[in-house]
Amino acid sequence: MDDFLDTVWLKILDFFNYLATLLDTIFTPLNYLGPAFAIFAIAFLTVAITKILTSTIKTKRYEELQKQFVHWFDLRKEALKCEDREEGKRLARNIDKGKLNRVYYNYFFEGFLLSIATKYLPILFLLVYINEAYKSSNLLKLFGREYVFKFDRSSGEPVIIGAVFWFIISILFIYLSWFVIKKLYLKFMSGKNAEPQRQRSTA
Numbered sequence: 001m002d003d004f005l006d007t008v009w010l011k012i013l014d015f016f017n018y019l020a021t022l023l024d025t026i027f028t029p030l031n032y033l034g035p036a037f038a039i040f041a042i043a044f045l046t047v048a049i050t051k052i053l054t055s056t057i058k059t060k061r062y063e064e065l066q067k068q069f070v071h072w073f074d075l076r077k078e079a080l081k082c083e084d085r086e087e088g089k090r091l092a093r094n095i096d097k098g099k100l101n102r103v104y105y106n107y108f109f110e111g112f113l114l115s116i117a118t119k120y121l122p123i124l125f126l127l128v129y130i131n132e133a134y135k136s137s138n139l140l141k142l143f144g145r146e147y148v149f150k151f152d153r154s155s156g157e158p159v160i161i162g163a164v165f166w167f168i169i170s171i172l173f174i175y176l177s178w179f180v181i182k183k184l185y186l187k188f189m190s191g192k193n194a195e196p197q198r199q200r201s202t203a
Contacts, residue, residue: 023129035148043170046126053118065107072099134163
């Protein structure tokens with residue numbers, strides 16, 4: 001049994017070593033533009049991968065739970081529209097206790113598991129890669145310094161930004177930029193679609 005586990009563990013290590021070598025081959029050309037650009041580009045690619053995975057990978061169970069949740073949530077809204085407010089509230093509470101809360105819990109948990117698989121694991125994997133590929137000794141060997149950025153302060157030690165911290169900042173910045181650009185695009189498209197309707201109404 002121990003020999004079997006040792007063999008499996010060695011196979012896993014070989015697989016991750018192969019992936020690390022493959023990533024080195026892909027990302028090495030970026031190093032010519034400096035560590036900041038290389039790590040930012042890897043962060044951008046990471047976010048793009050998570051966006052593709054989250055939009056394309058949906059389990060049948062997740063889709064079914066989503067349909068159930070929307071169905072029962074719509075029923076709850078209809079119940080609250082009842083002319084008799086007290087009766088509507090009682091119906092809504094019955095829906096909550098009978099079905100909606102349980103469906104929502106299952107729907108949330110399934111979505112959380114999908115998020116781990118499609119978003120957090122890719123980010124964590126690339127974070128581990130950054131931590132190893134751009135550690136201080138490698139930065140010194142590749143770029144002649146042990147950091148990505150260094151900010152001198154008039155009082156005290158200079159502020160040093162390493163590869164992992166810069167990767168995390170880049171991830172957050174790209175996600176925020178993606179969110180803002182998407183909001184602006186949707187706002188622009190809604191305004192563009194509303195303009196022909198206004199023209200028809202005034203005609």
